[in-house]
Amino acid sequence: MPNGVGGNYGTKAVPTYVTADAETAPLPKITIEEPPPPPPPPVKRSLLARLGDLPMRVIYRGVAGGLAVVAVAVVFFVTGWGKGEPTAARPAAAEPRATLPASSSGAVPSVSEEPSASGSALSVPSVPGSASEPSEVSAQGSASPVPTPVPTPTSGNSALVTAQADPRVPALPADRKLADFRGHGAATKGRVKDKRSGITFARFVKEWKLTKSSPFATRRTLPAAKGAGHRALLASCPVPIAVQEDLKDTAFLAARWTLNYHPAGSEITWTASQPIKAGEQKGWLLGYRVSYEAGGRKHVSNAAVALVEVPSAKPALVFITIPDAQKKRWADINTLMSSVRAL
Template sequence: MRVVYRAIAVAAGVVVLGAGATVVLLNRDDPAATAAAPPPHSAAVVVPSAAPASSGAAAPAAGAVATPGLSPLSSALSSPVASTGASATPGTTASAASSPAAGADAVDPALAAALKDPRVPALPKNSRRLRSLPGRAAATHGLVKDRRSGIALPRFTKTWALAKPAPFASRQLLPKVKGASYRGMLVSCPVPIPEQKTLRDTAFLAARWTLNHHPSGATITWTASQPFKAGKREGWLLGYTVHYTLKGKKRVSAAALALVDVPEKKPAVVFVTIPDSQKKRWHDINKVMSSVKAL
């Protein structure tokens, strides 16, 4: 009997194993079993409104969480960095970036300083001719030929006297006036200041330089500013009144400067100044300015 019972138990175990195998084989190709499987975990949340890859927008970095409703393209447009890829500089506008380089038309430092000098006002915008000054011109005899400067000017006789030219190239002086430390002077030389882009600006700068040869604290007011011809050469003429104080009294001098374009040389300067203590000689200024010639 014991042997019979063992046979029955073995047979029952075989039946149970066969039934389990049948269930496994039947479920392996069942679609419903596959659908019930849980989805794998994703590392990023897909943005529903994200632009397709064909739009050219850059894909989000791996692992980044995109903002729902904001596409990569709209993120780029709202960025402070330009969409061209160039880095934006704080405080720099597009108009500043497209403007010409600073200093393209920069003013010469010497001219810039002169324009800020309160002793020397800006030149008149329109040409102003030299007026006829009072008096009668002194007699002349020929010309003083200043070959160093490439210029010729009248040689006054009697009242004016030739003097040692240094530091100029030529110099004529009126006699000293009793009790006065300042007298009339007529000089010529190559322009002693930086040459500018125009004869007008160079003449302006040269007129400022002439204040070195007037009493301290002198200032200028313009009486003339005009282009002129020195023979066949172009030039610029300035007339001005110099104001200053001597021994507590306000005084003036009449002055003029001619700047002449000289071939293969620096422009030449002819400068004349006569104080009011010698105003009988003021008309000599007209004589000088009308007689200047390039050699």
């Protein structure tokens, strides 16, 4: 029967959510699995336990090797073989005879026994005329050469040895005085005071002209002479070479050094070698001729160096050289050298 609002009485409506529940499938049940427990930690085994796992043949070999090493060490310690010393357990080898070269007469010198500081070596003397060196025969019989002692040269005596071997410079002669050259020395006025070198000497005027000093402390020159090959020079400075124990040897090196201010190929011939007094100080004078060639002709310069000991570190040097083209000025060498004094 209609109810007037579009429905019928006596009919019960069914809710939609009930219908939906009836049509929906049941949800599956989710099960979470537990993680497996961690493995137990490895059991630590002792070194002896691990050695027990090795085969017995390996253990026997290791023990045998260790005993062999210990036995060798004991033998070396007891017998002294490690020190190279013969003992009763190891007899010393027969000592070989030292072979020496025969002298010019054919005789072989004997070996003389000269105990060293330790008393354990034999000294073999050198053979006259032989190039061989003496040697020492040790207790074991091995011959070792003994080097000839060579002194270690200092910078000073090394320079002297080199200079003495220079063919341009002969050995110094016996002491002799500087000769007087003919003529008269140039006019002088006052004195040159070389404070850097610590000396003073006569000041030449007129012909001797003051020029640039470097590398000297003072320097003067004569006018250039045609065909002379080099220019006359008068200079002073602290000695520019290695100082020797003997002032005479230092003067020798200084004279050789002055060849730097002469033509190439110049050679020295000594004319004087004498001690001098420079006021309160002592000194040494060397006179020499310098031979050289210039323009295809042979020339000679007369020169001299004087060294004076001064309170400073190095001796003072005075140097003069005059070529033969200006030989009328050679007397200036006497004037200069006789005027040198220490400040």
